[in-house]
Amino acid sequence: MSRWQPNARGRLEQATLELFAERGYEQTTVAEIAARAGLTERTFFRHFADKREALFSGQDALEALLVAAVAAAPEAAAPIDAVAAALAAAGAQFARRREDLLLRQAIIGTHPELRERELIKLGSLTAALAGALRRRGVADSAAGLSAEAGTAVLRIAVERWLGQDTSDSAGDLDGIIRATLAELKAVAAGA
Amino acid sequence: MSRWQPNARGRLEQATLELFAERGYEQTTVAEIAARAGLTERTFFRHFADKREALFSGQDALEALLVAAVAAAPEAAAPIDAVAAALAAAGAQFARRREDLLLRQAIIGTHPELRERELIKLGSLTAALAGALRRRGVADSAAGLSAEAGTAVLRIAVERWLGQDTSDSAGDLDGIIRATLAELKAVAAGA
Numbered sequence: 001m002s003r004w005q006p007n008a009r010g011r012l013e014q015a016t017l018e019l020f021a022e023r024g025y026e027q028t029t030v031a032e033i034a035a036r037a038g039l040t041e042r043t044f045f046r047h048f049a050d051k052r053e054a055l056f057s058g059q060d061a062l063e064a065l066l067v068a069a070v071a072a073a074p075e076a077a078a079p080i081d082a083v084a085a086a087l088a089a090a091g092a093q094f095a096r097r098r099e100d101l102l103l104r105q106a107i108i109g110t111h112p113e114l115r116e117r118e119l120i121k122l123g124s125l126t127a128a129l130a131g132a133l134r135r136r137g138v139a140d141s142a143a144g145l146s147a148e149a150g151t152a153v154l155r156i157a158v159e160r161w162l163g164q165d166t167s168d169s170a171g172d173l174d175g176i177i178r179a180t181l182a183e184l185k186a187v188a189a190g191a
Numbered sequence: 192m193s194r195w196q197p198n199a200r201g202r203l204e205q206a207t208l209e210l211f212a213e214r215g216y217e218q219t220t221v222a223e224i225a226a227r228a229g230l231t232e233r234t235f236f237r238h239f240a241d242k243r244e245a246l247f248s249g250q251d252a253l254e255a256l257l258v259a260a261v262a263a264a265p266e267a268a269a270p271i272d273a274v275a276a277a278l279a280a281a282g283a284q285f286a287r288r289r290e291d292l293l294l295r296q297a298i299i300g301t302h303p304e305l306r307e308r309e310l311i312k313l314g315s316l317t318a319a320l321a322g323a324l325r326r327r328g329v330a331d332s333a334a335g336l337s338a339e340a341g342t343a344v345l346r347i348a349v350e351r352w353l354g355q356d357t358s359d360s361a362g363d364l365d366g367i368i369r370a371t372l373a374e375l376k377a378v379a380a381g382a
Binding site for chain 1: 333336339374380382
């Protein structure tokens with residue numbers, strides 16, 4: 001058997017999500033995940049340290065996407081506008097994966113251990129955003145504050161989007177992100 | 192021996208901090224902490240689940256302080272101003288404990304496991320602040336955004352305060368909190 005498997009990582013992620021949703025997080029084994037993906041346990045462990053990490057590996061890709069979008073923002077853009085560009089990039093990616101994100105939210109919401117891991121990943125996302133802003137020449141505290149504002153807006157906007165009935169306004173995550181950022185601006189201004 | 196010990200909890204917290212700083216986090220045992228505080232291990236475990244929790248118990252008091260300050264803010268205060276009042280209350284309490292906070296920061300900074308715990312406590316602080324704002328009638332997303340802004344400002348201001356040379360401006364944490372909040376407002380406005 002060849003060591004290389006086309007999109008093994010993505011298949012393992014998808015199988016993890018499905019099995020956690022169907023059977024529960026505790027009940028699912030790595031052997032079952034590998035079998036569902038048509039791969040071996042050995043291949044699973046080549047990609048992930050454990051079943052929990054397979055649920056969170058998307059966060060690393062998200063981090064890379066946000067950092068790249070901040071770096072690509074026009075040189076003259078204010079820090080909050082560079083952050084807004086990053087949020088728009090994240091929103092465009094999330095919008096295509098609403099069903100998966102709903103499953104993921106339901107799984108994480110019922111396990112404190114997974115909620116903690118999510119929080120830690122979000123902290124690392126904030127730090128990466130702040131680093132990307134500093135590399136644009138933004139001062140330390142402004143970079144930190146803009147990054148915190150950005151991840152707060154993203155988290156709250158995604159929650160709102162996943163929580164709403166989308167029967168007739170399907171997928172307008174971009175609009176919700178913009179509205180939430182506008183609300184942060186209003187809140188900060190003391191409205 | 193009486194079960195009741197005057198300020199046992201505070202003495203255990205102080206002993207924990209001292210021993211972690213002197214001997215390191217891993218090397219310190221609960222038996223040593225109890226001995227330093229002049230108490231028994233049994234008393235330690237009546238207050239804390241483990242040595243790590245003894246380092247973080249101040250966070251619960253901080254959470255109660257912030258929630259009380261938000262509740263006590265004038266009815267007409269905007270959410271961000273209620274948050275500012277809470278930050279001022281926290282700052283007044285921190286300002287008296289600079290040396291302890293420096294020790295604590297150094298210990299946490301060198302242990303990923305403790306940094307994660309700090310992040311989780313900060314997440315719980317944000318949720319508690321948002322809850323206090325909602326009880327004032329603030330809408331969900333404005334409460335969440337104001338709370339996130341508040342904990343971000345507090346964390347960044349305290350880091351800045353602990354990092355500065357205070358030989359001639361000792362303890363002006365209150366001023367730094369105000370300046371950081373003003374900076375958040377400027378950043379959000381796109382300055």
